[in-house]
Amino acid sequence: MISSSSSSPIPVTNALSIDVEDWFQVSAFSPYISRARWDVLPCRVERNVDLLLEILARHDAKATFFTLGWIAERYPAMVRRLVAAGHELASHGYGHQRATDQTEAAFKADLTLAKTVLEDICGLEVIGYRAPSFSVGEANPWAHDTMLETGHRYSSSVFPVAHDHYGAPDAPRFAHRLPNGLWELPPATVRARGRNFPVGGGGWFRLMPYALTAWGIRRINQLERQPTIAYFHPWEFDPGQPRVETANAKARFRHYLNLSRTQVRLERLLVDFRWNRIDTTFSAQLGGLQMLPVGTPNTLTHAHARFTA
Numbered sequence: 001m002i003s004s005s006s007s008s009p010i011p012v013t014n015a016l017s018i019d020v021e022d023w024f025q026v027s028a029f030s031p032y033i034s035r036a037r038w039d040v041l042p043c044r045v046e047r048n049v050d051l052l053l054e055i056l057a058r059h060d061a062k063a064t065f066f067t068l069g070w071i072a073e074r075y076p077a078m079v080r081r082l083v084a085a086g087h088e089l090a091s092h093g094y095g096h097q098r099a100t101d102q103t104e105a106a107f108k109a110d111l112t113l114a115k116t117v118l119e120d121i122c123g124l125e126v127i128g129y130r131a132p133s134f135s136v137g138e139a140n141p142w143a144h145d146t147m148l149e150t151g152h153r154y155s156s157s158v159f160p161v162a163h164d165h166y167g168a169p170d171a172p173r174f175a176h177r178l179p180n181g182l183w184e185l186p187p188a189t190v191r192a193r194g195r196n197f198p199v200g201g202g203g204w205f206r207l208m209p210y211a212l213t214a215w216g217i218r219r220i221n222q223l224e225r226q227p228t229i230a231y232f233h234p235w236e237f238d239p240g241q242p243r244v245e246t247a248n249a250k251a252r253f254r255h256y257l258n259l260s261r262t263q264v265r266l267e268r269l270l271v272d273f274r275w276n277r278i279d280t281t282f283s284a285q286l287g288g289l290q291m292l293p294v295g296t297p298n299t300l301t302h303a304h305a306r307f308t309a
């Protein structure tokens, strides 16, 4: 039994998200691993996703899995397992290229292909999208329109922090509806000393003491009365993954830091706070939209009407 640092969970439901990609697809490693090698490197994603599914089931928690089309094509049974377990399947695009490195046309093609692959596998409409490396911001104001045009209803792609690889420090910190009707649902940040600091995800979660993450989420839930969105990657739960020795020291530090502690820390989060899928946690904003069978009569029409009304 994992000990809880509070007597009972705060009655705010937070959203848990997993970006389903493998260790060799991480953006920080892209200068060191060519795409041509993706097909010959040992995949670890299935065992890591299955570990996450087991952890989530043990804690009776649900999550949203932003899954790469490239991964889904190779592991369709894994995708069906996570959907059958009650989790939300969402899109992380197909080939894990940063939106900032793509033309508008290439970005659209990537989103369309990923959505087709995911929906063909699960038979449900995919409504959520997260850009690789949170690469949506001032540099690509067209990206949110492309998401809407390709049939997505929400995005979790803008990280309101200052970071050397991503971030839009002046963007809103909480769920907000964009002028085109799409909802942007940003990952959790704490506001302190005039700056936003990320909590509940990625390298920061592994770098900072657990108590600081818990403090941040509690503060957002209690003082700001908002749900948070936490995010993880399957490779963060895999200390045995192959090492990219050619990567620079910063990339290796960020990637390999505290991998052996991530599972214990996630389990503490699952005990200390309530978690659910993004579409359920934000159902009030999304107008009750959830994944419906592809081809459900008027699903898209109704959704679109609601969003453009």
Ligand SMILES: [Zn+2]
Residues within 6 Å of the ligand: 019, 021, 092, 096, 131, 132, 133
């Ligand atoms: Zn990613």
